[in-house]
Every structure is written in C-alpha cells, then in structure tokens.
Amino acid sequence: MEEHDIDQCVIYKHLFESLPLGVAYLDQECRVVLANPAFTSITGLDIEGINRMDHPPFGDREARSRILDILDTGYEKSFEHIYNSPDGKKLHLRTWVHPLRSSSIRAQIISSNITEEKEKEAMLRSSHKTMEKLVSDRTSELKLKNEEMEWRLYTISHDMRAPLLTISGFLGFLKEDIRSGRT
Numbered sequence: 001m002e003e004h005d006i007d008q009c010v011i012y013k014h015l016f017e018s019l020p021l022g023v024a025y026l027d028q029e030c031r032v033v034l035a036n037p038a039f040t041s042i043t044g045l046d047i048e049g050i051n052r053m054d055h056p057p058f059g060d061r062e063a064r065s066r067i068l069d070i071l072d073t074g075y076e077k078s079f080e081h082i083y084n085s086p087d088g089k090k091l092h093l094r095t096w097v098h099p100l101r102s103s104s105i106r107a108q109i110i111s112s113n114i115t116e117e118k119e120k121e122a123m124l125r126s127s128h129k130t131m132e133k134l135v136s137d138r139t140s141e142l143k144l145k146n147e148e149m150e151w152r153l154y155t156i157s158h159d160m161r162a163p164l165l166t167i168s169g170f171l172g173f174l175k176e177d178i179r180s181g182r183t
Helices: 003-018 037-043 047-052 061-073 117-182
Strands: 022-028 032-033 077-084 090-099 106-115
Touching: 003 037, 032 047, 032 061, 032 106, 037 047, 037 106, 061 090, 061 106
Parallel strands: none
Antiparallel strands: 022 032, 022 106, 077 090, 090 106
C-alpha cells in the first residue's frame, strides 16, 4: 500500500469510529461483521453480543422483519422503531437500511437514537393540547361576558328610554313656550 492509501484508511477508520450514528455492516447471513462504537452503544451490546442475537441485530421482531423486507427489495429505506435495550430502556430509533451489492457484505445499517426527539415531540403535542383547551376555555368565557354585556346594555338603554323621552317631551314643550312667548 502506498502512503496515501494508508492515510485514507486511517481517516476512514477515524471517521467510522467517531460517527455519532450507529453504523454496522451485515454479511450475507445478516450477522454483524463490523460495527462502530456508536452502534454498540445504542444496542448496549458488544459485537459478540450482537452476533448472538437473532439476525439482523435488533431485539424486536418487527425491526428484524422490516430490515429483511428492505433487503429483499434491494432499495434503501428508513423506518422508526422502539428498541428494548439490555438494560431495560426503551429507545426510539430511526434506522436506515442500505442494501449493498457485494459478495461478502449484504447491507449497511445506520441507526440514530431519537428518543429525546420523540419525548420533545410528545411534550410539544401535550403543550399544544393544553393551549388549545386554554384558548377554548377563554373564548367561552369571553363569549359569555359579551352576552352578559349585551344584555346589560340592552337593559340600560331600555331603562333610559323612558326618562329620555320624558325629558325630550319637556324640551319640546319648553321650545313651544319660548316660541309663543310664554316664558
């Protein structure tokens, strides 16, 4: 190997090992042949532990089934699923499956822990519902107060009509008296 090729290998190895996304490569039997530290961190297992699992390397049958279905199509696809880690935590993962056309490597699996994102989405949905309820309650209160105010204004205007008509009548008589010179 030339020095340039060695440098590239070192760079690729560093990139693979430092990625925050979990990356694993599956052989033709869907066994993990290579995984980066993020992938082993997400699964909570080392390579040997991952290889002891039913294949592909996720504990839930739905995820394994989806991975195999995607591999059968030959097209890249991603999906979200819940992974029960060995320490009992439920993790929300987004997993990308990239079928590879190689004699020794069948697929690249990339997984990202989106648990925090899902928790924030749930909090946002809850806050949104709370705000909608608050707005609805306040709108109902406002409608009630408006109806109350309209009734009061109607009552006041009705109650004021008779005295105003009386005053208007007296003013009419007063004008006539002034015109006729009876003041």
